[in-house]
Amino acid sequence: MLPKALILLEGSRMGTGQLYVQAAKYLGLHPIILSSDPAQYDYVATENTEAIRVDTDDPDALILECYRLRATYDIVGITGLPNPGESLYAIVAKLCRHFGLPGPNPTSIERCCDKFHQRQLLAEGGVPVPAYRLAANATEVESAAAEIGLPVILKPVVGNGSSGVRLCRDAEELAEHTIGLLGGTYTWQTSPAILVEEFAEGPYFVADIMGNMIIEIGAGKFGPPPHFVYDEYTYPAPLTDDQRTRITDVSLSCLRALDLNWGPTNIEFRWTKRGPVVIEVNPRLAGSPDPQLIKLACGVDLVTEHIKLVIGDECDLRKRHSLTASARFLVPDRDGTLDWIDGAAGVPGVAEVTWYFKSKTPIVRKGDARDCIGHVIAASPTPTQTSAILQRAVDSITWSITPFPAIDE
Structure with a gap:
């Protein structure tokens, strides 16, 4: 009898990949990572995990590799890890369909990949x-912004992690970011196409869903504009009953509109003067540390339950307790070489401390999720206590970044 294997496409430097590997092993599966560069994931070595180099943008190459592996393993499931984004999930969905394995509808996933x-x-x-327009050049961007009214958000039509996303508050910022996107400094996944949209002002929330069930709603904060770099996440969000009901209703409307009815989804909102406005629907599990926060807050292990779905087992999405869990992201204030980073591990109440980079790593801020160099998670019975623990932990953290040498003109 062949050993049962779970195929995992790509990984995550923010920790979710290791969670999937550990959960797969707990369920008695042999995890195999397929990646264009397996060496970038430290946990491949620490978890003694099989990893194979393959072009994960090439469906045919992935199919051939899976057929090769089927000579040694019983492949019972295929999935992708959260952070690489929706385009990878579209490939995952097609692989599942090709091999007759449980998975999402490829068409539904592809609908979500294009933000327009x-x-x-x-x-x-x-x-x-939000009000929105599609633009392919600087003239169309300027015209769309005039129709919508400043401030506006400019973002690539395809992408994730807030890469290329910026708040443009005046004509100067609009022109500057348009040049940045279209002038060769931004790496496009597809042909250049910009979504120009209304800036929906208000508190940020995210609904984490499995199938058609809202598991939990979290609240998030970002660093200073014009970028959208994570600062803090808290589960559950401090919502009134009416707010929770309205976000739940709009979330279910999103699933119907996009025909999403299998597996994980996370939906981002801003609570505006007209109530919840949908910023984005992501047809995948949210990246780290959201799964860890949800597990601490209500006892639902979304990673394990997702794997169960992938291999055709039943999920157990029952909440087991009610705590407040928060994560603070660590973001450097300069570019340079990370000399060292330390702290927080010994603070009572801290549930997790994770660094995304090793020492001597060059840090180049890009104004998106890649700017974060780590996170700290705390959990307790009350929001006030959790906030206090988190602040003590963050205050204990120190790091050193040596600026890059100046380049003589």
Whole structure:
């Protein structure tokens, strides 16, 4: 009898990949990572995990590799890890369909990959979204911004992790970011296409969903504009009953509009003057540390339950307790070489301390999720206590970054 294997496409430097490997082993599976560069994931060595180099942008190469592995293993499931984004999930969905394994509808995932198409479908489904326009050049960007009214958000139509996303508060910032996106400094995954949208002002929330069930709603904060770099996440979000009901109703409307009814989804909102406005629907599990926060807050292990779905088992999404769990992201204030980073581990109440980079790593800030160099998680019975623990932990952390040598003109 062949050993049962779970295929994991790509990974995550922010910790989710290791969680999937550990959960797979706990369920008695043999995890195999397929990646274009397996060496970038430290846990491949620490977890003694099989990893194979393959072009994960090439469906045919992935299919051939899976057929090769089937000579040695019983492949019972295929999935992708959260951080590489929606385009990878579209490939995962096609692989699952090809091999007759449980998985999402490829068409539904592809609908979400294009943010403009996603906006259209949501609007047609009566879901509240920001005003938006599609632009292919600087003239169209300027015209769209004039129609919508400044400030506006500029973002690539395809992408994730807030890469290329910026708040443009005036004409100068609009022109500067347009040049940055179209002038060769931004690396496009597809042909250049920019989504120009209304800046929906208000508190940020995210709904984490499995199938058609809202597991939990979290609240998030970002660092200073014009970028959207994570600062803090808290589960559960401090919502009134009415707010929770309205976010739940809009979330279910999103699933219907996009025909998402299998597996994990996370939906981002801003609570505006007109209530919850959908910023984005991501047809995948949220990246780290959201799964850890949800497990601490209510006892649902979304990583394990997702794997159960992937291999055709039943999920157990029952909440087991109620705590407040928060994460603070660590973001450097300069570019340079990370000499060292330390602290927080010994603070009572701290549940996790994770560094994303090793010492002597060059740090180049990009104004997106990649700027974070680590996170700290705390959990307790009350929001006030959790906040206090988290602040003590963050205050104990120190790091050193040596600026890059100046380049003589």
